[in-house]
Amino acid sequence: MFKRLLLLFIAITMTGCASFNTPTDASASNQQQWQFNGKFAIKTPEEKNAAKMHWSQIDDSYEVNLYTLFGISLMNINGDEHQVTITTSDETYRGRNAQELIYRLTRWHIPVNDIPAWLTGKVNNATDVTLDDQGNFYRGTILGDDGRAWQLKLSNYKMVNGQRRPHQLLLKSQDSYFKLAISQWNIQR
Numbered sequence: 395m396f397k398r399l400l401l402l403f404i405a406i407t408m409t410g411c412a413s414f415n416t417p418t419d420a421s422a423s424n425q426q427q428w429q430f431n432g433k434f435a436i437k438t439p440e441e442k443n444a445a446k447m448h449w450s451q452i453d454d455s456y457e458v459n460l461y462t463l464f465g466i467s468l469m470n471i472n473g474d475e476h477q478v479t480i481t482t483s484d485e486t487y488r489g490r491n492a493q494e495l496i497y498r499l500t501r502w503h504i505p506v507n508d509i510p511a512w513l514t515g516k517v518n519n520a521t522d523v524t525l526d527d528q529g530n531f532y533r534g535t536i537l538g539d540d541g542r543a544w545q546l547k548l549s550n551y552k553m554v555n556g557q558r559r560p561h562q563l564l565l566k567s568q569d570s571y572f573k574l575a576i577s578q579w580n581i582q583r
Contacts, residue, residue, distance in 0.1 A: 427452045428514075432576040433463075439569050451510070512548060513574075515560055520546060530558055542567055554579040 428449040432462035438442055445468060446461040458471040459573055469482045478495055480487040488493030512531075517523070520534025531550050536544045544567045559581075563574040
């Protein structure tokens with residue numbers, strides 16, 4: 395089950411990397427290269443798991459490496475706007491996009507197509523939106539393909555190379571959640 399949840403996380407974070415929403419400032423619109431280190435946790439009614447990650451994004455292409463909390467490599471993910479490939483020590487999974495891969499591996503409908511845009515602080519597909527004191531997206535409701543409501547929360551914004559970036563992302567439904575805590579952003583100009 396842990397492997398399945400890790401694959402879910404990968405698929406969640408890898409979807410829609412090429413479909414960034416319209417940015418709120420000019421400096422973000424020109425940004426094509428970034429990376430971060432962090433930790434994530436996934437909780438479902440059946441299980442709860444966590445791992446470390448390193449994510450590198452250049453234009454529409456990305457590479458993500460996942461590690462146990464003790465630093466042991468779990469898997470490598472590569473993708474672009476056309477496909478996602480997940481490689482473990484003994485298996486390879488491919489899909490056209492993350493949402494399709496999540497459904498194929500878990501049969502779960504999770505609204506993940508815009509997570510890469512959310513990580514840059516851009517949320518255009520939410521309702522009941524609340525902004526923080528700086529005018530950044532803080533909280534809103536996202537609807538999944540199956541009509542289930544998910545609460546999205548972006549918080550702990552900090553300046554990184556002149557851009558405000560969230561350092562925490564929480565996507566929560568009635569019985570499940572996905573949490574990402576970013577310890578270090580690196581944005582190249």
